[in-house]
Amino acid sequence: MKLADPRLVLLAIALAGALGFALPGHATTLLTEALILALFALSLDLLVGHARLTSFGHAGPWAFGAYIAAGQLLVWQIPLPLAVLIAGLATAVIAIPVGWLCVRTGGVTFAMLSLAFAQLGFAVVFKWNAVTGGSDGLAGLPRLGLPAGREVFLLFVCGVLAAAYLLAHGFVTSPLGRIVAAVRENEQRAEALGHDPRRIRLVVFVLSYFLAGVAGALYAGFAQFVSPELFFWTVSGHVLVMVVLGGAGTLVGPMLGALALFYAEHELSALTESWGLALGLLFMVVVIAAPAGLMGWLRAAMGARAR
Amino acid sequence: MDPLALFTLQVLNALSLSALLFFIALGLTLIFGIMRVVNFAHGAVFMLGAYCGVAVQSATGSFAASLLAAPLAGAALGLAFERSALSRLYAREHSAFLLVTFGLALALTEAIRLVWGADARQTELPEALAGIVFVMDEPFPVYRLLLIGAGGLCWLLCWLGLQRTRLGLLLRAASQNPTMTAALGNDVGRVRAMVFALACALAALGGALAAPLLSASLGLGSNVIIDAFVIVMIGGMGSFIGTVAGSLLVGFAQTFGNFYVPELALGMTYALMITVLVLRPGGLFGRPE
Amino acid sequence: MNITRRPALAALLAAPALSGISRAQGQPLKLGVPTAMTGTWAALGSQVVRTCRLWAKAVNAEGGLLGRPVEFLFEDTQGVPANCLRKAQEMVERDRVNILLGLMASSEALAVMPKLADWNALFISSVNGAGSITAEAWVPNAFRANTSGPMGARALALWLRNSPQTDFFSLSLDYAWGRSSVETFEGLLAGIGKRSIGSVFAPVGTRDYSSFITRIRQANPQALYIALTGDDGTAFLRQAAQYRLFERMPVVTETVDMLFTRPAGDAAIGLVGGSRYSFAYDHPANNAFVARFRAEYNELPDTYDGEQWQALEVLRAAVLKAGATDTQSVVAALRDLELNSIKGPLKIRGCDGQAEQQGFVVRVARREGFPVPAPEVIATFSAAEVTPACRASNFT
Numbered sequence: 001m002k003l004a005d006p007r008l009v010l011l012a013i014a015l016a017g018a019l020g021f022a023l024p025g026h027a028t029t030l031l032t033e034a035l036i037l038a039l040f041a042l043s044l045d046l047l048v049g050h051a052r053l054t055s056f057g058h059a060g061p062w063a064f065g066a067y068i069a070a071g072q073l074l075v076w077q078i079p080l081p082l083a084v085l086i087a088g089l090a091t092a093v094i095a096i097p098v099g100w101l102c103v104r105t106g107g108v109t110f111a112m113l114s115l116a117f118a119q120l121g122f123a124v125v126f127k128w129n130a131v132t133g134g135s136d137g138l139a140g141l142p143r144l145g146l147p148a149g150r151e152v153f154l155l156f157v158c159g160v161l162a163a164a165y166l167l168a169h170g171f172v173t174s175p176l177g178r179i180v181a182a183v184r185e186n187e188q189r190a191e192a193l194g195h196d197p198r199r200i201r202l203v204v205f206v207l208s209y210f211l212a213g214v215a216g217a218l219y220a221g222f223a224q225f226v227s228p229e230l231f232f233w234t235v236s237g238h239v240l241v242m243v244v245l246g247g248a249g250t251l252v253g254p255m256l257g258a259l260a261l262f263y264a265e266h267e268l269s270a271l272t273e274s275w276g277l278a279l280g281l282l283f284m285v286v287v288i289a290a291p292a293g294l295m296g297w298l299r300a301a302m303g304a305r306a307r
Numbered sequence: 308m309d310p311l312a313l314f315t316l317q318v319l320n321a322l323s324l325s326a327l328l329f330f331i332a333l334g335l336t337l338i339f340g341i342m343r344v345v346n347f348a349h350g351a352v353f354m355l356g357a358y359c360g361v362a363v364q365s366a367t368g369s370f371a372a373s374l375l376a377a378p379l380a381g382a383a384l385g386l387a388f389e390r391s392a393l394s395r396l397y398a399r400e401h402s403a404f405l406l407v408t409f410g411l412a413l414a415l416t417e418a419i420r421l422v423w424g425a426d427a428r429q430t431e432l433p434e435a436l437a438g439i440v441f442v443m444d445e446p447f448p449v450y451r452l453l454l455i456g457a458g459g460l461c462w463l464l465c466w467l468g469l470q471r472t473r474l475g476l477l478l479r480a481a482s483q484n485p486t487m488t489a490a491l492g493n494d495v496g497r498v499r500a501m502v503f504a505l506a507c508a509l510a511a512l513g514g515a516l517a518a519p520l521l522s523a524s525l526g527l528g529s530n531v532i533i534d535a536f537v538i539v540m541i542g543g544m545g546s547f548i549g550t551v552a553g554s555l556l557v558g559f560a561q562t563f564g565n566f567y568v569p570e571l572a573l574g575m576t577y578a579l580m581i582t583v584l585v586l587r588p589g590g591l592f593g594r595p596e
Numbered sequence: 597m598n599i600t601r602r603p604a605l606a607a608l609l610a611a612p613a614l615s616g617i618s619r620a621q622g623q624p625l626k627l628g629v630p631t632a633m634t635g636t637w638a639a640l641g642s643q644v645v646r647t648c649r650l651w652a653k654a655v656n657a658e659g660g661l662l663g664r665p666v667e668f669l670f671e672d673t674q675g676v677p678a679n680c681l682r683k684a685q686e687m688v689e690r691d692r693v694n695i696l697l698g699l700m701a702s703s704e705a706l707a708v709m710p711k712l713a714d715w716n717a718l719f720i721s722s723v724n725g726a727g728s729i730t731a732e733a734w735v736p737n738a739f740r741a742n743t744s745g746p747m748g749a750r751a752l753a754l755w756l757r758n759s760p761q762t763d764f765f766s767l768s769l770d771y772a773w774g775r776s777s778v779e780t781f782e783g784l785l786a787g788i789g790k791r792s793i794g795s796v797f798a799p800v801g802t803r804d805y806s807s808f809i810t811r812i813r814q815a816n817p818q819a820l821y822i823a824l825t826g827d828d829g830t831a832f833l834r835q836a837a838q839y840r841l842f843e844r845m846p847v848v849t850e851t852v853d854m855l856f857t858r859p860a861g862d863a864a865i866g867l868v869g870g871s872r873y874s875f876a877y878d879h880p881a882n883n884a885f886v887a888r889f890r891a892e893y894n895e896l897p898d899t900y901d902g903e904q905w906q907a908l909e910v911l912r913a914a915v916l917k918a919g920a921t922d923t924q925s926v927v928a929a930l931r932d933l934e935l936n937s938i939k940g941p942l943k944i945r946g947c948d949g950q951a952e953q954q955g956f957v958v959r960v961a962r963r964e965g966f967p968v969p970a971p972e973v974i975a976t977f978s979a980a981e982v983t984p985a986c987r988a989s990n991f992t
Binding site: 024025026027029030033126127129134135136137139140223224225227229230266269270273275276 | 633634671672676677678681682685686688689690702703706707709710711726728733770771772775800
C-alpha cells in the first residue's frame with residue numbers, strides 16, 4: 001500500500017477524530033488547531049506543489065475566509081458548518097479577479113503579487129474599524145450550529161479536512177488535474193496541444209483559495225476570534241514552510257508538514273525562549289538533509305525497508 | 308510654511324528615505340538577479356548591521372568605525388552562510404532557498420536578542436553630523452544629507468564597478484546567463500559567494516546608517532524586508548537601474564503619501580506594486596521570467 | 597534558575613536552590629504569564645517577566661501565598677493573539693492555572709477575555725491600556741490594575757490647565773491605541789480651555805517620520821501631543837530632535853516610558869507626559885520596591901516593571917482577603933478591594949474591575965546621579981480626578 005494512498009489518509013484523519021475522545025482536553029484543542037493548519041497547507045500544495053506557483057500571500061484567502069465567517073457568526077447568526085462553506089465560496093469568488101491578475105505571471109513575480117494582495121487585505125481590514133474591528137479584531141465569536149464539546153468540534157474539523165482532501169486528490173488525479181501537471185512540466189507543449197495555461201492555472205488558483213478560505217473559516221470558529229495578524233506575511237511564510245517541509249506536490253506531505261511544524265514550534269517555544277534559534281537551525285538542516293521534505297524522507301525509509 | 312520650501316523639504320526627505328532603502332534593496336536585487344534566490348533573511352542582516360554599528364560605536368566612540376565594522380560583519384555572515392548552506396542547494400528547487408533563508412532569518416533574529424537583549428540600543432551621532440543646515444529657512448538635518456550623499460556614492464561606485472571592472476562584467480554575465488558564464492570557464496560558485504557576501508555587506512551597512520535615525524531594535528528586520536521586496540519587484544529583479552528607480556519611486560511615494568494621504572498610506576505601497584507588476588510583470592526595468 | 601512550563605523539570609533542576617531560598621511548603625500556586633518574550637514587544641515583555649521573577653523570589657522568601665510557593669509559567673506569544681489564546685488555553689487546561697497575568701497587546705487581552713468564563717479563570721491586566729477592556733469588552737473575570745490610556749491622557753490634560761499653550765496638534769500611529777488616545781486627548785482639550793488644530797496618524801510600521809515632522813511644522817501648533825511608545829517613540833523623538841522640532845514647541849505624551857526615552861538620549865529632554873508608573877514617585881512603598889529592584893537587576897524599574905509589581909500586589913491582597921485561590925473567591929475578593937500599593941492608595945472597582953489610582957505627570961530631564969536623562973514627577977492627581985466613570989472609556 002502506497003504511503004499516499006487516499007484510503008490510508010482518510011483512515012488517519014478518522015483516527016485523529018477518534019483521538020479526541022481519548023486525549024485530555026487541551027491536547028484535543030491543540031490537535032484541532034493542527035488539523036485546521038493541515039487543511040491550510042493542503043490548499044497551498046495545490047498551488048505550490050501541483051501547479052508550481054509559489055505563493056507568498058496565502059494568508060490572504062485564509063484571513064479573508066476567517067473574517068467572512070466571523071461576520072456571519074456575529075451578525076447573521078449563521079451556523080458554523082454553513083458559514084464555513086459560504087466563506088469558502090466567497091473566497092473563491094474573490095480569487096477569480098485576484099487570480100486572473102496573478103496567473104498572468106509566474107515565478108517570483110507571482111509570489112510577490114500574491115504577497116501584495118494579502119498585505120492589501122491586511123491594510124483594508126486594519127483600517128476598516130467599523131466593520132472589521134480594526135487592529136483589535138473581533139472577539140467572542142459564537143460557535144453556532146454544532147453540538148457543544150471540543151470532541152465534536154474536532155470531528156467536524158476532521159470531516160471538513162477529509163472532504164477537502166478528497167476534493168484535492170480528486171482534482172489532482174482528474175483529467176483537468178493532469179492538464180495542470182502538463183502545463184507545469186512543459187507549458188509550451190501544453191499550449192500547442194490546445195490548452196490555455198492561464199485559464200488552467202486560474203482554476204487551480206481558485207480551488208486553492210477556496211480551500212484556504214474554508215480553513216480560515218474553520219479557524220475563526222475554533223479560536224472564536226479574528227484579527228488582522230491573520231493576513232500578515234509571516235503567516236504566509238509559515239504555511240509555505242509547512243508545504244516545503246512536508247514535501248510539495250504530495251498533498252499528504254504538506255499536511256504532515258503542518259502537524260510537524262505546529263507541534264515542533266509549540267514544544268520548542270515552551271522549552272526555551274530561544275526557540276527561534278532552534279527552529280531556524282532546524283529548517284536549515286532539514287532542507288539540506290531532506291530535499292523532498294518529510295514525504296521524501298519517509299518514502300526513502302519505506303523504500304529502503306522494502307528492499 | 309512657504310509652499311516652495313515645503314516642497315523642497317519633502318523632496319529632501321524623500322531622497323534621504325530612498326537612499327536608506329537603496330542600500331537594502333541593492334543587495335536584494337543582486338541576490339535575486341544573479342542567484343535567483345529569495346532572501347528572507349535580508350531584513351535580519353540589516354538589523355545585524357544596525358546592532359553591530361551601535362556596538363562598535365559605543366566601544367570605540369567612532370561612527371566611522373561602525374560604518375566599517377557593520378558591512379564586514381555582514382559580509383562575514385553572508386560568506387559563511389553561502390558556503391555552508393546555500394551552496395548545497397543550487398541544484399534544487401527555489402523552495403529550498405525559501406526555507407533555508409527563512410531559517411536564517413529566525414535564527415539570526417533570536418541570536419541578536421541573545422547577544423544584545425530585548426531593549427533598543429543607540430548611540431549619539433558625532434558633533435559634525437548632528438547639526439542642521441537651513442534650506443529655505445527651514446532646518447534640515449545634516450545627517451540626512453549625508454545619507455543622500457552616501458546613497459549617491461554607493462550608486463556611483465556600483466555602477467562603475469559593474470561597467471568598468473572584470474568582476475562587474477562577470478556579474479552582469481552571470482545575471483543574464485549563468486550556464487553560459489560557467490561554461491566559459493568562470494567559477495560561478497565563487498561569483499555567487501562573493502555576490503551574497505557583498506549583498507549582505509550592503510544590507511548591514513544600510514542598517515548601520517539607519518541606526519542614528521531608528522536605533523537598533525528587534526523589530527527592524529521584519530519591518531524593512533517587505534519594502535525591500537517591493538522595491539526590487541517594482542524596479543525589476545537583477546536590474547541595477549531598476550533598483551535605483553524603485554527606491555526613488557517608493558521613497559517618494561511614501562514620503563509624499565504620508566504627507567497628503569496618510570490614511571491610504573498603509574496600502575499604497577502594495578497597490579503600487581500590484582499596478583506595476585500587472586502592467587509590466589518584469590518590473591519597470593527588468594525582464595519577465 | 598529558569599522557571600519553565602514543565603514543573604517537574606524545573607523542580608529537578610532547582611531543587612537544591614529552592615530548599616535554600618523558599619520556606620513555603622505545599623502545592624505550588626501556579627500563575628500563568630503568556631506574554632511577548634521575543635519579537636517586537638520583547639522589551640516590554642522582559643520587564644513583565646523579570647518583575648514576576650523578583651516578586652516570586654520575595655513572596656517565597658516570606659513563606660509564599662497562603663503557605664504555598666508561587667510559581668510562574670512563562671510562555672512566549674510574540675504579541676500575537678492566536679499564540680496567546682493557544683498558550684493561555686494550555687496553561688489553564690493542562691497546567692491547571694486559573695490566574696492569568698501579563699498579557700501584552702490589547703488585542704491579546706480582548707481575545708482571551710471572552711474565554712475566561714468557560715475556563716473559570718481570572719485575568720489581571722498590568723500592561724493593557726485600551727479603554728474598551730473596562731468598558732464595551734468588559735467581562736466579570738477581568739480586572740485592570742494598571743493605569744489605562746484614557747487615565748494617562750486625563751492626568752496630562754489636568755496638568756496642561758496651567759500651561760500657556762492653547763493650540764495643540766496630535767501625532768500617533770494608525771491603530772486602536774493611537775486613535776483612541778488622540779480622541780481622548782482631543783476630547784479633554786475643550787474642558788481645559790484649549791483646542792486641537794489637527795492630527796495625523798502614521799501608518800503602522802512607519803520608520804521614517806520626516807514627512808510627519810514636516811507636516812507638524814507646517815501646522816505650526818503651540819504644542820505637540822504624541823501617543824507613541826517603544827521603537828516608534830524612540831524613532832520619532834530622535835528624528836524630530838534632528839529637525840530641531842522641539843525648539844519650536846513643547847511635546848507632551850500620554851505615557852512616558854524609559855524604554856523609549858532612554859534610547860532617544862538627549863532628544864527626550866523636556867518631554868512631559870502622563871506616567872503609568874514612575875520610579876521617581878516618592879513614597880515609602882515605592883522606594884522600597886525601587887531599592888529591591890535595583891539590588892536585583894542593577895537598573896531602575898520602568899513603567900511595566902512597576903505596573904506588573906502592582907498587579908501582583910493586587911493579586912496577593914485579594915488572595916489573602918479571600919483566604920483561597922480558586923477563581924470565584926479571588927474574583928469576589930477583588931471587587932471593591934482597597935490596598936496601599938507602590939503607587940499609593942488603590943481601589944479595585946467592583947463594577948468594571950478598573951483600579952482607581954493616582955495619576956502622575958512626569959518630565960524627562962537631565963538629573964544628577966543619572967547617566968541618561970530620566971523622568972521626574974512634576975504633578976500628582978487624585979484617583980477621583982483621573983479615573984473615568986464605571987464602564988466608560990472616556991470622560992464626558
